[in-house]
Amino acid sequence: MARAAVPGRLAERLRWRVARLVSFVDETEAARTLVFDVPGWPGHLAGQHVDVRLTAEDGYTAQRSYSVASAPAGSQVALTVQRVADGEVSPYLADVLEVGDQIELRGPVGGWFVWRPEDPAPVLLVAGGSGIVPLMAMLRVRRAAGSRVPFRLVYSIRTPRDRYYQPELRHDDPGVDVTYLYTRTAAPGGGRPVGRISAADLQSAGWPADFEPACYVCGPTGFVEAAADLLVSLGHDPSRIRTERFGPTGG
């Protein structure tokens, strides 16, 4: 956890900006990607997040953090929002917000859980459920930069229907290996029995610790704890493992 890994301090206050929904696409039954136009957007690094603020008519506000799913592209910022049962913000974003509607957003935030194309080390991405979002931004930045850094993605979801970013992830990307781990229902013809992520999964679908890959683990707390512990037990240096946890307080 080296101090040098994070950028300089922010010079100016993070301003709230108006973001207008320009398009959306449903990833699964429970998740929707929202593309916003944010005039003045300063750009972002792969893995960073934004704070979203909604204001009710009586002035009440609610804020949530969402990872950016897209690579930097002018003033456009894509977020993928999973509906949280009983959630306050996510059902509004995923179900109510229409193209042309405006919300407020500020960022980018976070300088630790980021990947930069200048880093030559091989990359292991380990995603649990909606934890794929900031890792997808890394894959997209890799592609946009024309990087040849080898990436491996290990993506754990309950069933094939829970996969985000299809068909983009099915598209053959040279240097990117994608492995799906199903915890409840496997894809037809899949060899691996359903179950939670194991050391064997990370051994076969990840990188040997000797390669000193940069590891990014994102998902719900229990998944991240388990996956990060497995990586440490396989000999990965803890300082090479960065984690981002989607706590139960999301939504």
Place this chain on the structure above:
Amino acid sequence: MGIVSWGFQGRSRRSDQKLPPGQYLTDDFPVLSAGPTPRVNRDRWEFVVATETGTRRRWTWPELLADVETAADYALVHAYGGYTTNLPLEDLLDGQAWIAYRYDGGDLAPEHGGPARLLVPHLYLWKSAKWVRGIQLLLEDEPGFWETAGYHDYGDPWREQRYQGD
């Protein structure tokens, strides 16, 4: 007031809750860490306070805590695993902060910072460093891990001091 999101109601406002803006009550114990959970054995745990003059006081698990002489105004808290966070020294004094090592009748679990973590309940919880190992006392404020990345040096939740300049 920001732009209104039409149709957004929000949760029912309960006036009996004294919570900082943007916070809500949780009965569970969320975990947020920037890396894997360090497993620190109590037999090897130590806690160090280093003053601005270079004096170091060291405590093993059975020894914690005694008085330290200092003229410093700031503290940089260090944790096993490399995490750091800064705050004014006065926010650590007079019972406002604890080294916590028990929770709910048992030892503090590693993912919550065990064997011991700092607990500064009046500030945002990234100031309450898990796996705490020492305090560096400084005459001038020095940013910690998240503060270097733009998080607030003080972090008062009542004033929503999330990022620099808030």
